[in-house]
Amino acid sequence: MAGMSAPRETSDILDPPTPADVVPGATVVTITDRAGQIVSGALADEADADSLALWLEVSGVRGRAYAYDLYFQAKSDAHPGDVVHVSDGLTLIVPEGSVDKLRGAKLDVSDEGGESGLVVVNPNVPEVEASSSAGAGSGLDLEDPFTLRVVNVLDEQVNPSIASHGGRADLVSVEDTTVYLRLSGGCQGCGMAKATLSQGIEVMLREAVPELSAVIDVTDHAHGSNPYYERA
DSSP: OOOBOOOOOOOOOOOOOOGGGOOTTOOOEEEOHHHHHHHHHHHHTSTTGGGEEEEEEEEEEETTEEEEEEEEEEGGGOOTTOEEEEETTEEEEEOGGGHHHHTTEEEEEEOGGGOOEEEEEOSOOOGGGOSOSBOTTOOOOTTSHHHHHHHHHIIIIIHHHHGGGTEEEEEEEEETTEEEEEEEETTTTOTTHHHIIIIIIHHHHHHHOTTOOEEEEOOOGGGOOOOSBOOO
16 A cells, blocks of 8 residues: 555635534444554644544555555545545545445554554455456466366455455466466565465465465566555
């Protein structure tokens, strides 16, 4: 997930939202206590902190997961249709275009790599990419029992596990009993990707598919970015 980024441009300026503006049941994204503490600590370092809200929006698609922008921006920049939620003195705003893509998501804290950082745990995925962990256009033979078992493990065990860090693993190709995977989302370019592959993904695959001989990562990590926000 991207770190605190530049705010979006706005044209219609509204009065700052207050707790009375929040409609019961309108919460789109929940914030855990730990995440709230990190955000509040970062917000305290900002000038005019009382006038700012935490904005969370979907900035695009990375692999088979959404990419996000988290940033501080004035509460008064909220537009009609944006969802405003106030909890424990912290205001969270989700722009209208991101509401459906983030509905039911949670802003949490990951301790992966020994450092704490914010991560979006989102049950939603881009519709075009949601069907299977078989790589699109890869020409995989899903009638092959070995290939099908690998895809099932990715769909049912691996991806639900690494989704908590915004990551995803897809099967690109199979050669005999060697499988080639591409990581995306929070796992692409992450410093812990190698450990995630060897100590997590490969272990799950070998337990379910013991004849597996090797797992090869073909991800272009050079063009990935760490998904976690680390306070400066």
